[in-house]
Amino acid sequence: xxxxxxxxxxxxxxxxxxxxxxxxxxxxxxxxxxxxxxxxxxxxxxxxxxxxxxxxxxxxxxxxxxxxxxxxxxxxxxxxxxxxxxxxxxxxxxxxxxxxxxxxxxxxxxxxxxxxxxxxxxxxxxxxxxxxxxxxxxxxxx
Amino acid sequence: xxxxxxxxxxxxxxxxxxxxxxxxxxxxxxxxxxxxxxxxxxxxxxxxxxxxxxxxxxxxxxxxxxxxxxxxxxxxxxxxxxxxxxxxxxxxxxxxxxxxxxxxxxxxxxxxxxxxxxxxxxxxxxxxxxxxxxxxxxxxxxxxxxxxxxxxxxxxxxxxxxxxxxxxxxxxxxxxxxxxxxxxxxxxxxxxxxxxxxxxxxxxxxxxxxxxxxxxxxx
Numbered sequence: 001x002x003x004x005x006x007x008x009x010x011x012x013x014x015x016x017x018x019x020x021x022x023x024x025x026x027x028x029x030x031x032x033x034x035x036x037x038x039x040x041x042x043x044x045x046x047x048x049x050x051x052x053x054x055x056x057x058x059x060x061x062x063x064x065x066x067x068x069x070x071x072x073x074x075x076x077x078x079x080x081x082x083x084x085x086x087x088x089x090x091x092x093x094x095x096x097x098x099x100x101x102x103x104x105x106x107x108x109x110x111x112x113x114x115x116x117x118x119x120x121x122x123x124x125x126x127x128x129x130x131x132x133x134x135x136x137x138x139x140x141x142x
Numbered sequence: 143x144x145x146x147x148x149x150x151x152x153x154x155x156x157x158x159x160x161x162x163x164x165x166x167x168x169x170x171x172x173x174x175x176x177x178x179x180x181x182x183x184x185x186x187x188x189x190x191x192x193x194x195x196x197x198x199x200x201x202x203x204x205x206x207x208x209x210x211x212x213x214x215x216x217x218x219x220x221x222x223x224x225x226x227x228x229x230x231x232x233x234x235x236x237x238x239x240x241x242x243x244x245x246x247x248x249x250x251x252x253x254x255x256x257x258x259x260x261x262x263x264x265x266x267x268x269x270x271x272x273x274x275x276x277x278x279x280x281x282x283x284x285x286x287x288x289x290x291x292x293x294x295x296x297x298x299x300x301x302x303x304x305x306x307x308x309x310x311x312x313x314x315x316x317x318x319x320x321x322x323x324x325x326x327x328x329x330x331x332x333x334x335x336x337x338x339x340x341x342x343x344x345x346x347x348x349x350x351x352x353x354x355x356x357x358x359x360x361x
Contacts, residue, residue, distance in 0.1 A: 046234045054238055056276040095276070098230045098313070 028113060028125040035114025038107055042100050043115070051119035057095050059088045062119045071116075071123060075108050075131045076138035105131040169351050171323075171331040175302065196328040197222075197300050202258070202287035205270040210285050212328065219352050220254040221345070222322045223336055224298050224305045226261035227273040231312045232319040236336035237277055240321070244284050246346055252353060255284040258298070260305045260315050262291045302330065321345055325352055 040049075046058040053060035061067065066088055067074070081099035085092070103111070109128040116123030175195030181188055197212065204210045221243060225233040240255055247253035259265035265273075270286040289297075298305040298317075301324075305317040323332035323345060331352055334345040 045231060048238075054234055055241075055278040057237075057273070058234065096228075098228075 024125050028117070031110050031113035031125060032117055035110035035112070038111050039114050042103065043111065051115070056091055056093060059086055059091070059093045061115055061121070063088045064120050064122070067116065067121045067123065072134050072137070074112055075105070075134040078108050078111060079103060079135065080138055105135060170355070171348055171352055174330040174333065194329045197297070197324060200293070200297055202289040202293070203267050205267055205274050205286040207267040210287055214285070215254055215256065215324070217326060218252050218254040219326060219349065220256050220324050222256045222258070222301055222324060223320065224258045224260050224303050224317050226259050226313065226315055227265050227269055228261065229313045229315070232337050236319050236321070239336055239339070239342040240284070241277060241279070242342065243346060244279065247349070248281065248283070252356070253283065253349065257284070257286045258294050259286065259288055260294055260298070260317055262289065262294055302333070323348060323352065326356065
């Protein structure tokens, strides 16, 4: 008789735990996982597995202030590249970054959710709608 | 019971002897590529010898706009690769891994690195110099070379590395990320995936084995 009661309690506990994790948290975890593999394919060669960059050739992604302040510009940088000079962590960079024109807003949201919550960054979930809006402001968008 | 124990001791002893024999045997790297046999006369006797594929003579311009020929590598083992500075795909990882190789052998004149640019139009010595500086390359063990299209793509074949201009490939060039290990006689002794950390570690282990061949007292 006791076993079914314990079983029921366990199920209730599981459901309540699940509810604690909000919808956005689940989405964030999904985006993060998808973003990780896309990052490896499209970004990691230059920016490094740990976002450490490479010498003075490719900047690291560990400057949390830069990532936070440039949040609205990041989708444009990912899609169209960057042709500006940068100083990050007191290192100077002037190598042009090539764009990743084939990435969809959804994929960019995955990547930025991954980068934005790795390497010390804490951007939280980066929504697909946010990417779509940002992309309309890119200089390179035609 | 006793017999069994003696047997066990015997087996263990035999294993020890076998193990010791293995340790004495020097590990040697294979010689890769084509080979053919030749016969020649030495002191009136006809002997047969194997001729191995070697890297032919070459002459390129390095990152300091100085001519670098095969002679620069005559008394060294070296690692060769093919890359280009604006490469968005595998080259950064290859360069990063070669930097590890350089760091391990920095100051060892018996070890050199030779990176050929396959972007013969854009990667002038000046561009190569900037790339090397930004990468953090120190000293002259790592040579970045520029050459004519025919010369670079021709020598890529000799290293058995595929490289081709292709507007569909990322950055405009299709190429393989092999790191080729060459001995002091310009024979190819190993090929390693320059994007794979384990294989790069294997390369460095194999470089130690190859260097050991040239220690005094060894053949």
